C-alpha cells in the first residue's frame with residue numbers, strides 16, 4: 383500500500399493571530415520501497431511535511447495514510463504508538479532527540495521500549511554504533527550532549543537504526559558529518575534500502591547526496607509541493623531547474639555547462655559513471671554528427 | 687591578528703575523566719584573511735574556535751586577539767567584540783523572543799545609538815533574507831531560518847573577525863551563496879576576516895588558506911591547491927576531494943588529459959571544450 387497524502391495541510395497555531403502556514407493541500411502517493419528526497423528553500427515546509435509521516439504532527443486538514451494508520455485531525459495520539467517503531471525519524475538537530483545520560487542508554491532507549499532482552503538490546507546498540515562509525519568502547523559512557531556536533535549526529539542515527547524500523551525519515555542526515563563520514567552514511571542508507579527494501583525519505587540541501595541516493599524528488603516551495611518525479615528527470619532538465627531555482631549536483635552542472643557550449647550529451651542517469659560516460663561520448667561526437675557515424679576510436683582523428 | 691600559542695585543552699567529562707580536545711596548538715590568523723578549518727568529527731575544530739573569542743580559555747598556552755589576552759577577564763569584553771561567532775547549533779545563541787529583537791540584542795549591549803542599531807539590524811536581516819520574518823517569534827522558525835538568524839546576529843556586531851562553525855549547513859544552496867557573497871565582500875574589502883569551519887570541501891577550496899585539524903593537532907596549514915593534491919593527508923584527516931577536483935580526477939583516470947591545475951568548474955569546462963576542439 384503506498385503512503386498516501388490527501389490535501390495534507392498543517393497550519394501552526396491555526397485560528398490564532400500567530401497562525402503560520404506550514405504545508406498546504408499536498409496530494410501525493412509514495413510507492414514503496416523507494417528512496418525519496420525532499421528539497422526546497424529554508425522554511426518551505428519540508429520538516430513539517432515529514433513530521434506527519436510518523437505521527438509527530440497531525441494534519442490540521444486533509445489526511446495521510448501510512449501502512450495501516452490513517453491520520454487526520456481527529457486521530458488520537460494513543461493509536462499511533464506502533465507507528466513510531468515502524469517509521470524511524472532522525473531530526474534536523476540531533477540535540478532534539480538526545481536525552482539519556484549516556485550514549486549507550488540513548489541508543490538503547492528505542493530497543494528497550496520494544497521489550498527486547500537486555501542482551502539483544504546490547505547487541506543492537508553495538509551494531510548500530512559500528513554502522514555509524516562510532517567506537518563502542520570509547521564513548522558508550524559519555525554524555526551524548528557532551529560530544530562534538532558530528533558525533534551527536536551519529537548517536538542520533540544509531541538510536542534510530544537500533545530500532546530496525548521498516549522505514550526511515552532522515553531530516554538532513556549528512557549535515558555535520560565529516561566528508562568520509564558522509565560517504566559512509568550515504569553508502570549505509572543505500573545498502574539498507576537495497577538489502578532490506580527499506581523505504582527512506584530524506585531531506586537534504588546537498589544535491590550530490592540526492593543524485594547518489596534518491597530515485598525520486600519532491601520540491602517544496604512556500605508550503606506547497608511544486609514538483610514530484612524522478613530525480614534524473616528533474617536535474618537533467620535545465621528549464622525546470624531554473625524554474626524552481628534549484629542548483630544541480632556538480633556532475634550535472636558540468637553536463638549543463640557543456641551542453642550550453644554545444645555538446646550533445648544525454649546521460650542515462652545521475653550516477654557518476656553515467657555522467658562521465660556521457661561526457662566522454664560527447665567529447666568524441668560533433669554537434670551535428672548522428673551518433674551512428676561518429677568515429678569509435680579517438681586515434682583515427684589525427685589522420686589526414 | 688589572532689594568535690594561538692601552544693594551546694592545550696581537555697574537557698572534563700561527567701564521570702570525571704579527562705577528554706583531551708587540543709594539544710599544543712599554535713597558529714595565527716591575520717585581519718582580513720579568509721581561512722577554512724577542516725577535519726574529522728571530534729578533531730577539535732569547535733574547541734579551537736571557541737578559544738578565539740574567549741568562550742573557553744586555555745588550560746595551557748595562550749590566545750591573543752588583536753593584542754588582548756582571552757585569559758584575562760578584564761579584556762574579555764573587548765575580545766568578544768572583536769571576534770564574532772556563529773555556532774553549529776543556532777539554538778545556543780538565540781536569546782530574544784522575536785527575530786528583530788534577537789538581532790538588536792548585541793548592538794544594544796554595545797550601547798549604540800538607536801538609529802545605528804536600526805540600521806545594523808536592517809542590513810543584517812537583509813543579508814540573510816529574513817527581513818520578511820522580522821516580527822516572527824524565534825521559536826516558530828524552521829531549522830534553516832534559525833541558522834540565518836544566528837548569522838544576522840553575529841553580523842550586526844560588525845566584528846573584525848567572523849567565525850562560522852558550520853553555520854550555513856542547513857541553508858539551501860542558493861541562500862548560502864547569497865549569504866556568503868555578502869560576507870565575502872566584507873572580507874575582500876578587508877573589513878572583516880572570515881573563518882569558516884566546514885565539511886563542504888568545495889567551500890573550503892574557495893578559502894585563501896586551510897587549517898587541517900586531526901586528533902587534537904594541526905595536521906597541516908596549507909592552501910587549497912596543495913591540500914587537495916595530497917591524497918594521503920586527505921585520507922588521514924577524514925576528508926575527500928571537492929566535487930570539481932574529483933570530477934577532473936575521474937576524467938583523468940578515464941584517459942581524458944585534464945591538467946592537475948584545474949580547480950574550478952569554469953576551468954574544467956574550458957579545458958574540456960579545448961580538448962574537444964583539438965579532437
Ligand SMILES: Nc1ncnc2c1ncn2[C@@H]1O[C@H](COP(=O)(O)OP(=O)(O)OP(=O)(O)O)[C@@H](O)[C@H]1O
Nearest residue numbers: 528530531532533697707727728729730731732733
Ligand atoms: N562539552 C564537552 N564535554 C566533553 N567533551 C567534549 C565536549 N565537547 C566536545 N568534546 C570532545 O572534545 C573533542 C573535540 O570536540 P570538538 O567539538 O572540538 O570537535 P569538532 O572538530 O568540532 O568535531 P565536529 O566536526 O563533529 O563538530 C571530541 O572528542 C569531543 O567528544
Ligand SMILES: Nc1ncnc2c1ncn2[C@@H]1O[C@H](COP(=O)(O)OP(=O)(O)OP(=O)(O)O)[C@@H](O)[C@H]1O
Nearest residue numbers: 394402424425426427428429430826828829830831
Ligand atoms: N513550531 C512552529 N510554529 C510556528 N511556525 C512554524 C513552526 N515550525 C515551523 N514553522 C513555520 O512553518 C514553515 C515551514 O517550516 P519547516 O520547518 O517545515 O521548513 P523547512 O522546509 O523544514 O525549512 P528548513 O530547511 O529551514 O529546515 C516556516 O515558515 C516556519 O517558520
Ligand SMILES: [Mg+2]
Nearest residue numbers: 429474828829
Ligand atoms: Mg527543516
Ligand SMILES: [Mg+2]
Nearest residue numbers: 530531731732
Ligand atoms: Mg564542531
